[in-house]
Amino acid sequence: MHEQQLQELRRGKWRLNGRPIRTLDEAREFIDSVGFCLLYPQRPAVLAPTFVGAYAGSDEHLPARQMAFADPSARDAKHLMVRLLREKAAYEANVFPDNNFIVSASVFPYFYGLVGDRNPRQAPKAGARSEYSPLAIDAFQIIQKEGPISEYRLRELLGGDISAAALDRALDELWAKLRITRVDYSQEKGVFWDVLFRWSPEAVKEGMHVSVAEALTALVSKYLDCVLAAQQEEVEHFFSNLIGRARVREAISALQAARELSFVHVAGRVLLQVSSVELPAVHPVERKFKLQPRFVPQPPQSGKPLVQRRPRKSASPSPSRTLPPVKDTGKE
Numbered sequence: 350m351h352e353q354q355l356q357e358l359r360r361g362k363w364r365l366n367g368r369p370i371r372t373l374d375e376a377r378e379f380i381d382s383v384g385f386c387l388l389y390p391q392r393p394a395v396l397a398p399t400f401v402g403a404y405a406g407s408d409e410h411l412p413a414r415q416m417a418f419a420d421p422s423a424r425d426a427k428h429l430m431v432r433l434l435r436e437k438a439a440y441e442a443n444v445f446p447d448n449n450f451i452v453s454a455s456v457f458p459y460f461y462g463l464v465g466d467r468n469p470r471q472a473p474k475a476g477a478r479s480e481y482s483p484l485a486i487d488a489f490q491i492i493q494k495e496g497p498i499s500e501y502r503l504r505e506l507l508g509g510d511i512s513a514a515a516l517d518r519a520l521d522e523l524w525a526k527l528r529i530t531r532v533d534y535s536q537e538k539g540v541f542w543d544v545l546f547r548w549s550p551e552a553v554k555e556g557m558h559v560s561v562a563e564a565l566t567a568l569v570s571k572y573l574d575c576v577l578a579a580q581q582e583e584v585e586h587f588f589s590n591l592i593g594r595a596r597v598r599e600a601i602s603a604l605q606a607a608r609e610l611s612f613v614h615v616a617g618r619v620l621l622q623v624s625s626v627e628l629p630a631v632h633p634v635e636r637k638f639k640l641q642p643r644f645v646p647q648p649p650q651s652g653k654p655l656v657q658r659r660p661r662k663s664a665s666p667s668p669s670r671t672l673p674p675v676k677d678t679g680k681e
Contacts, residue, residue: 352616358577360408363398369406376429377438379403380453384571385460388430388449389414389423396576396583400451401426414447431534437549441531443524444590454552456571461556462564464591465527469546469553473528480526484511485519489528489544496543497532503542527553565592565600570609570623578613578620 360366362382370376379400380386386398390411401417402408404426417423430451433439440457442464444450452460473481473489481489484507491506492498498506504516520542523529532548533541546553556564565588572587573579581601585594601621604610611624 355578355615362575362577363408364403364406365398365408367406370403370429373429373432373436373438376400376403376433377436380433380439380451381455383453383575384456385450385452385575387445388427388451389417391445391448395445395587396579397587398575400430400449404429414449427534434532437552440549440552442527443521456568457549457552458556459559459564459567459571461527461553462559463561463568464525465553465556467557469528469544469557473523481522482519484515485522488516488519489523492523492529492542493544493547496529496547497541498543499535499538500540500542501538561592561596562600562603565596566603569597569600570604573610573621573623578615578622580618580620584621 357366363386364370364379370379383398386400386403387395388400390399390402390408390413391397392413399408399411401411401423405411405422412420412423417427430439430449433451434441438454440452440454440460442450442452442460472493473479473486475481475483475486479486487507488503491503495502495506500516500520504511504513507516520529524531527545529542530545530548531540532543535541559567569584569588572584576583581598584601585597588594588597601610609624610621613620613622
């Protein structure tokens with residue numbers, strides 16, 4: 350396997366080979382195939398597909414999040430992503446800073462099992478040991494009562510002189526534990542939020558019963574299926590925003606022990622891949638001639654012994670040995 354072959358296979362799976370996604374069905378097919386992706390390219394780079402790249406059909410000149418507002422293709426890609434959210438064919442998660450992380454509906458229960466709150470029905474409470482700030486708790490109570498609600502309206506109901514940055518931090522606290530989720534977006538009113546358990550109760554209920562170990566091994570396996578093959582360091586780096594690297598190594602070891610992962614050599618590097626996904630090997634040079642077996646088994650025939658004997662080599666006659674002439678000594 351060559352590096353160029355691996356890159357071409359990724360480009361095909363990530364829709365960077367001139368086959369852009371344009372319709373809702375194509376977007377659903379793409380996110381189901383890769384499992385999860387970023388909306389925009391990440392800086393520094395992360396080994397993962399991007400939704401704007403799949404929409405453009407190429408990875409050239411893709412805008413970062415800060416410049417996406419000025420790119421018509423990026424705006425259209427985001428609108429298509431929002432349609433996936435409305436259809437509950439995908440979910441957003443708060444994983445990478447300043448970027449949207451999109452998870453397919455089939456993978457989301459495992460993602461919830463890894464980072465989600467185990468008691469989503471109970472509202473977060475204030476206290477010394479609370480994981481949430483007072484502003485986050487107040488915001489959750491309003492979203493629970495009024496949601497889906499726009500961020501602008503939420504800020505009004507919270508009252509006081511709350512800055513946009515403070516509200517964003519409070520929402521990120523709730524979003525990191527999947528207490529809330531973004532469900533819509535409009536140019537006039539901005540982002541709409543709702544309580545995840547109300548928005549998608551079946552997915553949350555399924556994810557609540559998935560253990561962290563089971564969720565992580567499933568996500569690691571899906572990630573390797575998405576990227577086709579990766580170094581262990583790349584796998585650990587991708588999940589480091591969600592869980593410690595030691596837990597990722599444990600998940601990889603568990604998958605290897607179950608023979609669900611195998612190794613492949615690419616350009617002198619040892620990569621991990623899902624065992625059921627075999628990367629195409631380099632085709633050997635075809636021989637101009639075919640080797641013929643010296644002995645071809647024949648089916649049994651009546652009147653002949655069942656055990657066939659290999660034909661003996663034909664003994665070539667050895668050259669006659671010429672005896673030296675006997676010398677006449679004159680003695681009898």
